[in-house]
Amino acid sequence: MPLARTAMPAQDPKERTKNFDEVALGYSEEMAVREAGRCLGCKKPPCVEGCPVFVRIPEFIQRIRERDFAGAIRIIKSTNSLPAICGRVCPQEEQCEKLCVLGKKGEPVAVGRLERFAADWELAAGVERPSPPRWNGKKVAVVGSGPAGLTAAGDLAKLGYKVTIFEALHAPGGVCVYGIPEFRLPKRIVHAEVEYVKALGVELVTDIIVGRSVTIDELFESGYSAVFLGTGAGLPKFMGIPGENLNGVYSANEWLTRTNLMKAYRFPEYHTPIKVGRKVAVVGGGNVAMDAVRCALRLGAEEAHIVYRRSEKEMPARLEELENAKQEGVIFHLLTNPVRVLGDEKGWVRAIECVKMELGEPDASGRRRPVEVKGSEFTMDVETVVMALGTTPNPVLSRSTPGLTVHDWGGLVIDERTGATTREGVYAGGDAVTGSATVILAMGAGKKAAAAIHEYIRGKES
Amino acid sequence: MYKIVEKAVLTPVTKKFVVLAPMIAKKAEPGQFVIVRNGEKGERIPLTIADFDRAKGTITIVFQEVGRSTADLGLLREGDSILDVVGPLGLPAELPASGRVACVAGGVGVAPTYPKAKAMHERGVKVISIVGARSSDLLIMEKEMGAVSDELHICTDDGSRGFHGFVSEKLRELLQGGARFDEVIAIGPLPMMSATVEVTRPLGIRTWVSLNPIMVDGTGMCGACRVTVGGKTKFCCVDGPMFDGHQVDFKEAMRRSQMYLEQERLAAQVRHEGCAAGGDR
Numbered sequence: 001m002p003l004a005r006t007a008m009p010a011q012d013p014k015e016r017t018k019n020f021d022e023v024a025l026g027y028s029e030e031m032a033v034r035e036a037g038r039c040l041g042c043k044k045p046p047c048v049e050g051c052p053v054f055v056r057i058p059e060f061i062q063r064i065r066e067r068d069f070a071g072a073i074r075i076i077k078s079t080n081s082l083p084a085i086c087g088r089v090c091p092q093e094e095q096c097e098k099l100c101v102l103g104k105k106g107e108p109v110a111v112g113r114l115e116r117f118a119a120d121w122e123l124a125a126g127v128e129r130p131s132p133p134r135w136n137g138k139k140v141a142v143v144g145s146g147p148a149g150l151t152a153a154g155d156l157a158k159l160g161y162k163v164t165i166f167e168a169l170h171a172p173g174g175v176c177v178y179g180i181p182e183f184r185l186p187k188r189i190v191h192a193e194v195e196y197v198k199a200l201g202v203e204l205v206t207d208i209i210v211g212r213s214v215t216i217d218e219l220f221e222s223g224y225s226a227v228f229l230g231t232g233a234g235l236p237k238f239m240g241i242p243g244e245n246l247n248g249v250y251s252a253n254e255w256l257t258r259t260n261l262m263k264a265y266r267f268p269e270y271h272t273p274i275k276v277g278r279k280v281a282v283v284g285g286g287n288v289a290m291d292a293v294r295c296a297l298r299l300g301a302e303e304a305h306i307v308y309r310r311s312e313k314e315m316p317a318r319l320e321e322l323e324n325a326k327q328e329g330v331i332f333h334l335l336t337n338p339v340r341v342l343g344d345e346k347g348w349v350r351a352i353e354c355v356k357m358e359l360g361e362p363d364a365s366g367r368r369r370p371v372e373v374k375g376s377e378f379t380m381d382v383e384t385v386v387m388a389l390g391t392t393p394n395p396v397l398s399r400s401t402p403g404l405t406v407h408d409w410g411g412l413v414i415d416e417r418t419g420a421t422t423r424e425g426v427y428a429g430g431d432a433v434t435g436s437a438t439v440i441l442a443m444g445a446g447k448k449a450a451a452a453i454h455e456y457i458r459g460k461e462s
Numbered sequence: 463m464y465k466i467v468e469k470a471v472l473t474p475v476t477k478k479f480v481v482l483a484p485m486i487a488k489k490a491e492p493g494q495f496v497i498v499r500n501g502e503k504g505e506r507i508p509l510t511i512a513d514f515d516r517a518k519g520t521i522t523i524v525f526q527e528v529g530r531s532t533a534d535l536g537l538l539r540e541g542d543s544i545l546d547v548v549g550p551l552g553l554p555a556e557l558p559a560s561g562r563v564a565c566v567a568g569g570v571g572v573a574p575t576y577p578k579a580k581a582m583h584e585r586g587v588k589v590i591s592i593v594g595a596r597s598s599d600l601l602i603m604e605k606e607m608g609a610v611s612d613e614l615h616i617c618t619d620d621g622s623r624g625f626h627g628f629v630s631e632k633l634r635e636l637l638q639g640g641a642r643f644d645e646v647i648a649i650g651p652l653p654m655m656s657a658t659v660e661v662t663r664p665l666g667i668r669t670w671v672s673l674n675p676i677m678v679d680g681t682g683m684c685g686a687c688r689v690t691v692g693g694k695t696k697f698c699c700v701d702g703p704m705f706d707g708h709q710v711d712f713k714e715a716m717r718r719s720q721m722y723l724e725q726e727r728l729a730a731q732v733r734h735e736g737c738a739a740g741g742d743r
């Protein structure tokens with residue numbers, strides 16, 4: 001049994017920073033079968049416990065080993081409705097792979113890569129188009145078309161509900177289209193998932209902001225029996241330091257939306273501009289920061305920097321993306337925190353002033369709290385600054401809906417077991433409840449709420 | 463798809479569309495705006511709702527062709543459709559129910575001023591409108607404004623019609639002549655609004671302005687639209703677009719509105735060459 005996992009073929013780092021094409025190219029059948037051969041097929045598989053939606057991991061890997069790829073994807077899809085997305089973006093090293101028995105001596109089985117392989121195999125072979133089940137006479141409204149909303153909609157449609165998804169933006173997919181870049185999650189993959197949900201009979205309406213264009217009360221009045229809120233955590237944070245409104249300071253949301261959703265990397269063919277600058281500094285250490293900084297390189301920046309106040313160990317980004325960023329030449333400034341942004345006489349960013357940090361006592365999150373090192377200020381010359389500090393739920397909907405309770409940080413209050421909000425018939429899940437988290441957790445929350453909505457509607461009938 | 467049921471050319475560079483958008487028309491209030499996207503490759507452009515007709519299910523937008531995206535939009539004809547129109551966005555204006563209000567409007571700012579003047583006029587507020595443009599051929603919606611104003615003053619920068627000078631100067635003249643206003647609403651280009659708030663500041667007259675910074679989503683998701691008001695950062699698309707003019711940092715707003723000048727120039731050039739070469743527009 002090889003201790004090392006089968007390597008993932010990838011675009012050459014020098015080449016790939018010049019394009020937005022996918023970096024990881026995916027396993028071939030031979031590679032997948034070889035990697036599947038490493039799985040011990042544990043009787044009591046610990047990996048499954050690490051998966052938020054309990055994908056039956058050894059079983060699907062066994063099918064891959066037997067070259068029954070259709071069987072593999074069927075097993076995955078019985079609990080995970082978005083495997084092509086999850087195989088690419090889940091933090092596997094924190095979940096299933098972390099618990100793999102092989103990881104004790106060598107490298108864990110590459111579960112994520114195998115999941116992606118099975119999903120891509122199905123996409124290439126042609127996904128079985130489901131036929132919409134018979135309508136049970138009830139309608140459910142889903143707000144937001146990110147992973148949470150798409151999953152809830154798909155599950156409810158399979159139960160016979162007529163489902164309408166309302167999406168504020170002009171394109172469906174949530175963060176998977178406006179945030180995560182093409183080179184990590186090709187939009188055709190997200191598109192295929194959306195098409196699958198639509199094939200189940202789900203109606204998708206874009207350009208509708210629930211709370212503004214139509215209220216939740218009006219949805220109930222027009223015949224929806226329940227509403228699911230999968231509105232995500234769209235509100236960007238800024239640091240509140242001097243100079244943050246200078247020309248050239250972006251939120252990661254704006255930077256990524258211009259690039260990914262509006263395709264500013266193809267300006268002027270696409271009409272939305274972006275101002276890149278020669279040197280770009282991205283503040284933060286999560287997936288969002290890695291995506292932003294790698295976009296900067298692809299948009300033509302000569303230097304792309306990460307400024308992060310803790311050390312590499314605390315970085316919340318997926319390991320693979322951190323490695324990718326390093327290979328691509330991103331320059332890391334760890335234990336470093338910006339204190340102000342400096343502008344030139346015309347009000348454009350010219351530098352950021354930073355201070356060195358050291359790690360102190362653990363804070364509420366269990367991570368050691370960074371504290372400033374006195375007198376360690378220094379400046380870095382940059383032309384663009386991107387703030388990737390996290391996001392909180394957007395208050396537009398909760399403010400306009402009587403009866404919805406939110407935590408003081410903006411997250412919707414729900415019953416953990418069912419996803420029920422404080423308002424009858426209204427359920428919620430995903431980033432709108434947890435704050436920025438992961439695709440798989442959002443999907444799991446959508447599933448749970450779909451089942452609870454089904455219970456709720458049936459309960460009202462009897 | 464949102465159908466254009468009526469198109470009017472107000473000046474050589476200003477167009478008016480009446481667009482079928484029943485859901486938006488049902489909810490729209492004076493002060494709110496929409497975001498339109500014209501074509502798969504188009505930008506998301508914020509435009510104030512200049513009027514709405516709930517019965518007919520239409521909204522009116524008026525825009526000046528300032529760059530490639532608005533110029534492209536201007537090419538659409540009656541009967542054509544706009545790919546995306548989303549709204550109503552932003553907070554409705556808080557309009558007084560009585561008293562005397564000066565509506566100071568410059569250039570294409572007359573369009574967003576109109577629904578506010580109309581709503582106040584309907585409630586019995588005395589509306590004194592000061593409407594201006596660079597030159598007489600650029601004046602728009604004069605008749606509409608006249609119909610909802612108790613007094614209408616026309617100004618042109620070049621003196622080709624009415625008062626010779628800026629709208630802010632006309633406001634100063636009225637105030638010096640003894641006119642009394644409970645509130646002022648000033649909408650137009652940033653320098654015009656900035657000048658107007660300086661006229662009212664020493665007198666302490668509450669002055670509302672409507673800001674139109676660069677936007678992307680219009681729902682509070684990106685922060686492109688940040689403005690500083692009373693020393694605090696606000697997202698114009700959800701906290702505005704109307705703000706207390708005496709609190710607004712106009713210098714910053716003007717600087718931020720220039721972020722993409724270089725790119726706009728490039729886009730205009732590409733568009734021009736595309737047209738010259740008989741491109742596919």
Ligand SMILES: Cc1cc2nc3c(=O)[nH]c(=O)nc-3n(C[C@H](O)[C@H](O)[C@H](O)COP(=O)(O)OP(=O)(O)OC[C@H]3O[C@@H](n4cnc5c(N)ncnc54)[C@H](O)[C@@H]3O)c2cc1C
Pocket residue numbers: 088089090091143144145146147148149166167168169172173174175176179180181208209210211230231232233234256287288291318394396397429430431432436437438439440442
């Ligand atoms: C740049 C970036 C990189 C990431 N990388 C990873 C990763 O590698 N792995 C991972 O697991 N997770 C990652 N995440 C997090 C992950 O994308 C989110 O946790 C997940 O998408 C949340 O799903 P959701 O359905 O709750 O919300 P979202 O995906 O945010 O979708 C919410 C949708 O609701 C719409 N909406 C909001 N309000 C309204 C309204 N009032 N009316 C109508 N529609 C509305 C929004 O427009 C949006 O489309 C990343 C996030 C970002 C921003």
Ligand code: FES
Pocket residue numbers: 676677678679680681682683684685686687688697698699700
């Ligand atoms: S336009 Fe994006 S937050 Fe206002």
